[in-house]
Structure formats: C-alpha cells, structure tokens
Amino acid sequence: MTSANDLRSGKTHRDENFPVASWIIHPRHRGLILAFYNFVRTADDIADHASLDGAAKLSYLDLLEAELLGQGDSQPEAVNLRRALAERAMPPRHALDVLTAFRMDVTKLRYENWDEVIHYCRYSAMPVGRFMLDVHGESTSTWAASDALCAALQINNHLQDCGKDYRDLNRVYLPRDTLEAAGADVEALGQTRSSPALLQCLHALAARNEGLLAQSISLGAEVKDLRLGLEISVIQAFADKIVRLLKLRDPLSERVHLKPIELLAQSAGGIASELARRMIGRRPLSNPAPRA
Structure with a gap:
C-alpha cells in the first residue's frame, strides 16, 4: 500500500487562507x-x-x-x-472528529440545507479551533465562539472554491434548498461565470455566513493567552474581509482570495485592534465596522 504521505497534494500550512502556527x-x-x-x-x-x-x-x-x-x-x-x-x-479526539468529515467528503456529494452544512463543519472545521484552544489550556466555554468562527472559515472556503469543487470532485457544499430558492441549478457551477440566479444564491449564503462571524467576534476577548488572542483577531480579520468580497463578487469569474499585501494589512489591523482592546480591558460587543 502506498504511504499516505505519497498522496499529498503538495499544499502546506503556508498555502492556507488563514495563519497556521504563525x-x-x-x-x-x-x-x-x-x-x-x-x-x-x-x-x-x-x-x-x-x-x-x-x-x-x-x-x-x-x-x-x-x-x-x-x-x-x-x-x-x-x-x-x-x-x-x-x-x-x-487525547486524539479532535483529529478523529476531522477524519469523520473526510469520510463524509468521500461518501456525501450534496447537502440539502444549511443545517447539513453546519453538521459537516462540526467535524471538518470546529475540531480545529477546539484543538487550538485545548493546546493553549483554554476553557471549553470558548468553544461556542470558536465553533462559529471555524464554521464561517469553512463556508468562506466552500464559496470561494464552489466551481473547482464541482468541476474536479463533483462535490457541492451549497445547500440544495438555497440553490432552488434562487432558481439556480448545480450545473451552473461548471460555467466560467455565475448566472444571475447562482450569484443570488452565493451572495445570500455569504450574507448568512457573515452572521456566523458576528457570533465569533467575542472569541479573542474570551481567551486568556495573549498570543492566541492575537492570532484569533488576525483570523477574524481575514474572514471578515473575505466574506465582504463574497457578498459582492462572483467566485467563478472574480478574485475572492486575499493578496499578500491584503493579508499583511488585515494582520496588522487585527493585531492592533486586539492589543488595544486588551490594554483598555474592554470586550467587543458586536462586529466591528467593515474595513475597506
């Protein structure tokens, strides 16, 4: 049997849309x-x-x-x-949870509704945040906000890569009922530009995902570890910027990933805001005003 290592795509932690052990x-x-x-x-x-x-x-x-x-x-x-x-x-529980999601990727190619997508995120994304919190000795009371952030990151990724996932893997994470409500069909994902109906569906999902990010904004303040709080603030800034792009652009024909200079700017903004918050000792009450 070929080693699993030989099946790697070549992607590393430096290629992700968010910092990994930065x-x-x-x-x-x-x-x-x-x-x-x-x-x-x-x-x-x-x-x-x-x-x-x-x-x-x-x-x-x-x-x-x-x-x-x-x-x-x-x-x-x-x-x-x-x-x-x-x-x-x-314990290895978070890694085992993630394996559940990858088994779903093999056996489940379509999702009926938002709840099914969130169920997938429960295994594909939420365990990653919980693992990071456990590594830093944080309380499980932080899991709710972390789960929201991790699910939002996953759904951002689903929206960014919806065309590629369909063409390469015949995998569609967009909920069937949301596609249907917009009058869109799955086959539209194979085009180089979204139809008006598909674009309406994608923008509606991005707007709904922005609601998850509003639920996660308190996470940086909830963790005790300063470095982890800064990392979370950077990740939140990345996710906020990407979801704003997804609410306006067509991921089939337009750029919805951040350029290096944008990553740097969002990182600096996230770090600065978290440092200022900790110096003042104030918890964020709501999602901050959008940054350009």
Whole structure:
C-alpha cells in the first residue's frame, strides 16, 4: 500500500487562507500544531485525491485513524501526531472528529440545507479551533465562539472554491434548498461565470455566513493567552474581509482570495485592534465596522 504521505497534494500550512502556527503563536506550541496540521492535510488530500476510488480513500483514512490510535507505525503523519499528543497527555479526539468529515467528503456529494452544512463543519472545521484552544489550556466555554468562527472559515472556503469543487470532485457544499430558492441549478457551477440566479444564491449564503462571524467576534476577548488572542483577531480579520468580497463578487469569474499585501494589512489591523482592546480591558460587543 502506498504511504499516505505519497498522496499529498503538495499544499502546506503556508498555502492556507488563514495563519497556521504563525510567528504569533508561542514556539512551544508550534510543533504540536504543525503535527496536527500535517495529519489533517494528509487526510484532506486523500479525500480529494483525483485517482483514488472511494473504497481506497476510506481505507487510507481508516489506516491513519488506526495508527493515530497506536495500531502501527507506517504512516509518519499519524505517528508524529500520536507522539506529540502523548507528550502533552492530550487525547486524539479532535483529529478523529476531522477524519469523520473526510469520510463524509468521500461518501456525501450534496447537502440539502444549511443545517447539513453546519453538521459537516462540526467535524471538518470546529475540531480545529477546539484543538487550538485545548493546546493553549483554554476553557471549553470558548468553544461556542470558536465553533462559529471555524464554521464561517469553512463556508468562506466552500464559496470561494464552489466551481473547482464541482468541476474536479463533483462535490457541492451549497445547500440544495438555497440553490432552488434562487432558481439556480448545480450545473451552473461548471460555467466560467455565475448566472444571475447562482450569484443570488452565493451572495445570500455569504450574507448568512457573515452572521456566523458576528457570533465569533467575542472569541479573542474570551481567551486568556495573549498570543492566541492575537492570532484569533488576525483570523477574524481575514474572514471578515473575505466574506465582504463574497457578498459582492462572483467566485467563478472574480478574485475572492486575499493578496499578500491584503493579508499583511488585515494582520496588522487585527493585531492592533486586539492589543488595544486588551490594554483598555474592554470586550467587543458586536462586529466591528467593515474595513475597506
């Protein structure tokens, strides 16, 4: 059997739409976070692999799970994460949850409604935030705001990549009922430009996702670790900027990803606002006014 590592797409933590174990995070946490990322990235690449059939994908995902739980040492990503977690006496539950999402990616190609999408996010995205909070010793009371932020990041990604997901994987995360309400059909995702009906659907979903980001704005204030609070503020700034692009643009024909200079500007703004908030000792009450 080919090693799961050989099935990697080549994407690394530097290619994500959000910072992963950036310089903001304390160095003592970066090794564990990167081990978690590499495990998740490997599983994600398996689920999205162009030449593997469904049975093979599920077999590899099962192998990663087995070795994460100590049943073998042939898959470096699973072994490295298992050992890194053991050093902190942390359970593998968040990594196991993410594997549930990748199995869904193999077996479920369509979503009926918003609740089904959120259920997917419960396994694909929310465990990542919960893992980060656990690494920093934060209270589980922070999970609600974290879940909202992570789900919003995932849905931003679904909207950004909706055309690619359909063309390459025949996978559609846009809820069927929202498409239907707008008078759009799935096949429109295969075009180079959105139809008016599809664009209406995409903008409606972006507006709904902005509501999730309003629920997550308190997270930076809820965590005790300063560095983590700064990282969260940067991620929130990225997500806020992207959702504003998605409310106005067509992801099939226009840029809805941030350029390096925009990433830098959003990072600086997020850090500055969180530092100012902590100096004043004030909790944010609502989503801040949009930045240009």
